[in-house]
Amino acid sequence: TTTTTTTTPEMSLSNTGQTPKLHGGNITLQTIQTPTQPHHRRTKIICTIGPASWSHQGIGQLLDAGANVLRFNFSHGDHEGHGKVLERVRQVAEEKSRNIAVLLDTKGPEIRTGFFANGASKIDLVKGETLTLTTDYHFRGDNKMLACSYPQLATSVTPGQEILVADGSLVLTVLTTDETSGHVQCRIENNASIGERKNMNLPGVTVELPTFTEKDVKDIVDFGIARKVDMIAASFIRTAQDVRNLKKLLNDNGGSHIKIISKIENQQGLQNFEEILVETDAVMVARGDLGMEIPAQKVFLAQKYMIRLCNLAGKPVITATQMLESMINNPRPTRAECSDVANAVYDGTDAVMLSGETANGPYFVNAIQVMARTCCEAEQSRNYNLLYQSIKNSVLLKYGKISVGESVASSAVKTAIDVNAKLIVVLSAWGKMARYVAKFRPQVSAIMLSPNLIAARQASGLLLGMHSVQVDSFDKSEELIDELNYELIESKSMAAGDKIVIIGGKMAGSMNEKLQITQLQDSAKPHGRFVKGGMEKHGFFFNRGLLLSFGSVGKP
Numbered sequence: 001t002t003t004t005t006t007t008t009p010e011m012s013l014s015n016t017g018q019t020p021k022l023h024g025g026n027i028t029l030q031t032i033q034t035p036t037q038p039h040h041r042r043t044k045i046i047c048t049i050g051p052a053s054w055s056h057q058g059i060g061q062l063l064d065a066g067a068n069v070l071r072f073n074f075s076h077g078d079h080e081g082h083g084k085v086l087e088r089v090r091q092v093a094e095e096k097s098r099n100i101a102v103l104l105d106t107k108g109p110e111i112r113t114g115f116f117a118n119g120a121s122k123i124d125l126v127k128g129e130t131l132t133l134t135t136d137y138h139f140r141g142d143n144k145m146l147a148c149s150y151p152q153l154a155t156s157v158t159p160g161q162e163i164l165v166a167d168g169s170l171v172l173t174v175l176t177t178d179e180t181s182g183h184v185q186c187r188i189e190n191n192a193s194i195g196e197r198k199n200m201n202l203p204g205v206t207v208e209l210p211t212f213t214e215k216d217v218k219d220i221v222d223f224g225i226a227r228k229v230d231m232i233a234a235s236f237i238r239t240a241q242d243v244r245n246l247k248k249l250l251n252d253n254g255g256s257h258i259k260i261i262s263k264i265e266n267q268q269g270l271q272n273f274e275e276i277l278v279e280t281d282a283v284m285v286a287r288g289d290l291g292m293e294i295p296a297q298k299v300f301l302a303q304k305y306m307i308r309l310c311n312l313a314g315k316p317v318i319t320a321t322q323m324l325e326s327m328i329n330n331p332r333p334t335r336a337e338c339s340d341v342a343n344a345v346y347d348g349t350d351a352v353m354l355s356g357e358t359a360n361g362p363y364f365v366n367a368i369q370v371m372a373r374t375c376c377e378a379e380q381s382r383n384y385n386l387l388y389q390s391i392k393n394s395v396l397l398k399y400g401k402i403s404v405g406e407s408v409a410s411s412a413v414k415t416a417i418d419v420n421a422k423l424i425v426v427l428s429a430w431g432k433m434a435r436y437v438a439k440f441r442p443q444v445s446a447i448m449l450s451p452n453l454i455a456a457r458q459a460s461g462l463l464l465g466m467h468s469v470q471v472d473s474f475d476k477s478e479e480l481i482d483e484l485n486y487e488l489i490e491s492k493s494m495a496a497g498d499k500i501v502i503i504g505g506k507m508a509g510s511m512n513e514k515l516q517i518t519q520l521q522d523s524a525k526p527h528g529r530f531v532k533g534g535m536e537k538h539g540f541f542f543n544r545g546l547l548l549s550f551g552s553v554g555k556p
Contacts, residue, residue, distance in 0.1 A: 027381050036373045039549050040445055042465030043375040044068040044351035045368060046103065046318060050076075050359025054085045059092045062358065063100060065368035066551035069231070069461045070100055071353065074219045075107040086227055097541040098551075099468065101230040101461025103261070104223065106216045108235025109209035111200040113165060114147025115140055122195045125188050131172060133163070135182035148200060154179045156205045164292045166198035201292035206268055209236070211245040220246075225255035230458050233284055237262040238269045243279035257454045259462070261318065265289035270302055274309065282462060283310050284353070288321035304347050311348045311391060312398050314406070314439035316462045319344040320353035324371060328361035338374045345378035350438065350464040372550075384443035385417055391440055409436030412503045412515055416444055419499050419517060423447065423548070425484060427477060427504035431455040431463070437503070438463040445548050449480055453540050467548060470531040470540040477504065485524035491544045496522045 047067040053059065062070065070089055072082050086102065093100050116123060117140035125131060125143055132145040135154060139147040150156070154177045157163065163172040163186060172186035212220070212234070224232055234246050243262055250258055262269075262276050265286035269276065270293075277283065285306050291299045303319065310317035323341055324333045344352055352371060358364040392410055395402055402410065416424055424446040428434045434448040434455075447467045450456045456468035471480055481502060488494040496519075503515045532542040 026383050031381055036376055037380060038373050038376045041066070041372055041376050041550055042379055042445060043345055043349065044462055044464065045371055045375075045550075046071050046320075046351055046353040047358040047364070047368060048073055048105075048353070048355045049085060049089070050356075052360050052362060053358050053364050054088070056088055056092060058364070059085075059089055060096065061365050062368070063092060063096055063098045064551050065365050066372050067100065067358075067368060068351070068550060069103050071103045071105050071233070071355075072229075073105050073355075073359070074216075074223075075105070079219075079223050082223065083227065093541070097543040098546070099457055099460055099541050101457050103231040103233055103461075104219065104229045105233040105263075106212065106219060106235045108216065108263075109211070109213050110236070111148065111150040111153075111202065111207065111209075113141070113194070113196065113198045113200060114149070115196050117142050122193050125170060125192050125194070127188055127191050129188050130175070131186050131188050133172075133184040133186060148184075150200070150202075150207065150209075151182070152208055153202075154182050154184050156207065157184060157202060161205070162203055164201040164203065166192070166194050167288070168201070168292055170194055170198075199289075201266075201289065203293050204267065207238075207266075209238075211237075211242040212249070217249065220249060220255070221253045224258065225250070225253050229258060230454065230461060231259045231261055231282070233261040233263055235263050235286075236265055236269070236289075237276060237280070238266060239272050240275040240279045243276060247279070259458055264306060265293070267293045270294065270306075273306060277309055277313055277315065280315065282316040282318065282350075284318040284320050285349075286320055291321075300343075303344070307344075307347045307349055310350075311439070311441075312395050314435055316350040316435075316438070316464070317348070318351040318353055318462075319347070319349040321355065323352055324354065324357050324367050327363050327367040327370065328356045329363075331363045331366050333367075333370050338370070341371055341374045342378040345375050346382070348441075351462060382443075384441065387441050388413055388417065405433055406436050406439070408503055408515055409433060410440050412437060412501045413440040413442045415515065415517065416442055416501045419501075421499040421501045421517065422494055423488070423498075423500045425449065425481065425500055425502045426466075427474060427480070427502070428459075429455070429474070431459045433503065434459045434463055434466055438466055447484065447548070449484065456540055468540075469542060469547075471529050472531060473529075474504075479527040480529050481518065482524050483527045483529050485518075485520050486526050487530070487544055487547060489520060489522065489524065491547045493548045494520055496520050 045067055046069040047062050048071040053062055114137055123143045133148045135148055135151050137147050137149050141147050157174045159174050161174045170192040171189040173189055174186055176185045246260055250256055259281040261282040261284050262280040263284045263286045285303050287299050307317050324337045326334050341352055354367055357367040412424055423444055424437055424442055426434045426437055426446055426448045428448050428450050429452055437446050445465050448459050449469050449471050451471050451473050456470045459466045460468035498520045501517055530542050531540055
């Protein structure tokens with residue numbers, strides 16, 4: 001009798017055809033002892049701007065430390081306040097000749113507790129006592145009855161279910177529900193003191209909420225579109241239709257160029273993730289609220305699941321929430337936090353995000369520096385040949401084929417490995433070819449040349465390893481390459497004789513999805529093709545000193 005053993009592709013021999021080996025074999029004692037080389041970081045860093053950092057000086061420090069995107073959190077503040085901060089951001093960016101992408105993060109449709117009676121600022125709740133939730137949001141509550149903003153609460157939960165309040169600091173267990181009165185009686189599971197209007201999570205419940213609130217619409221249209229933000233992070237995306245609704249809102253109001261980042265922070269969004277991924281431009285793994293919706297020990301699995309699918313789809317993914325949380329109050333992180341950042345890089349994240357660390361903490365510069373160095377260490381300890389092969393094989397297994405553009409980008413990344421090229425140059429009108437290159441995770445940095453201001457800023461802000469230079473057009477593309485050659489040598493980023501791989505998309509002038517290899521020459525010269533006018537004249541800055549760097553990372 002002959003027994004045939006069938007294995008799935010991922011359980012068979014490694015993608016390089018060699019016997020599978022235990023992960024981490026390329027990390028040696030020398031890897032640990034070698035000083036961090038932080039200047040060619042590829043993972044992007046998103047920094048939330050807030051009271052600690054929104055001064056003129058603070059914004060400058062954010063940019064100098066290496067922020068790629070500044071996040072404006074519209075759960076707080078108003079248009080006037082955010083507008084003044086945005087003006088300062090653009091002023092500082094001009095002073096420093098720095099390109100910084102701007103992200104508007106919506107408040108989103110949330111379930112919250114209500115207000116208190118008698119002007120109380122907080123209520124004290126005692127373990128074992130009973131608390132009644134009412135859907136009458138006009139009710140002024142106390143430690144016996146509390147209002148809830150979700151009208152369908154009594155019909156959505158059942159006895160035995162948990163309700164989490166204030167980021168899980170208060171746990172309630174449902175005892176009874178009364179659909180007629182809208183009351184839900186709960187047992188208090190822990191002692192807690194809470195303030196007004198705290199967030200509520202209903203784990204396991206499919207909630208019926210709109211895609212965006214009236215406030216979200218005003219924030220998106222009257223601020224985001226009007227003030228030309230680059231990206232919108234849409235909170236509590238639950239279905240693909242939510243993304244389509246947001247696309248329509250943007251298209252109908254002149255904001256079709258704005259990239260949509262779908263925040264996955266509830267169980268419904270996780271269940272519908274593959275359909276959402278088809279529609280969205282990018283994804284944020286929002287681990288805070290997600291950890292309220294699914295068991296905490298499952299969050300890292302959800303992170304890996306979503307990042308992997310984003311990698312296969314070639315769409316940028318951001319890992320967010322509590323990455324360096326202790327640095328809100330401390331100048332040094334915990335070792336576990338650094339491991340969290342590094343593991344996100346190993347998982348395949350394109351960007352990592354800082355929230356309270358840069359919005360509210362006095363050590364926001366330290367936080368960026370720690371994050372940048374940790375990302376670099378993780379990046380520099382990867383096997384990029386194996387990574388490339390793994391991504392390409394996994395894409396083929398999932399989709400059955402790759403597009404012509406992906407094939408060219410894939411070849412460019414592999415060629416850079418084979419010939420030991422120092423840089424990949426992408427001529428891309430709207431950033432699509434640049435996204436393809438980032439998809440295959442090159443070991444070296446890449447520069448996108450584009451005449452499109454918006455695409456240039458979005459790519460430099462979010463695409464893994466991508467820098468951008470705005471050019472006047474794609475006419476005579478050989479002049480663009482010669483001028484880049486000149487700038488690379490003048491900036492001492494590279495030297496004569498170094499190899500670069502060049503690819504172009506369909507709209508890149510005379511280059512039509514082609515690939516070529518060239519060596520840098522001392523004879524290169526400028527042709528006046530790079531846009532260097534800055535914010536007032538063109539909106540994009542050219543900074544020779546930061547051609548292949550995102551800024552200083554300071555002392556270890």
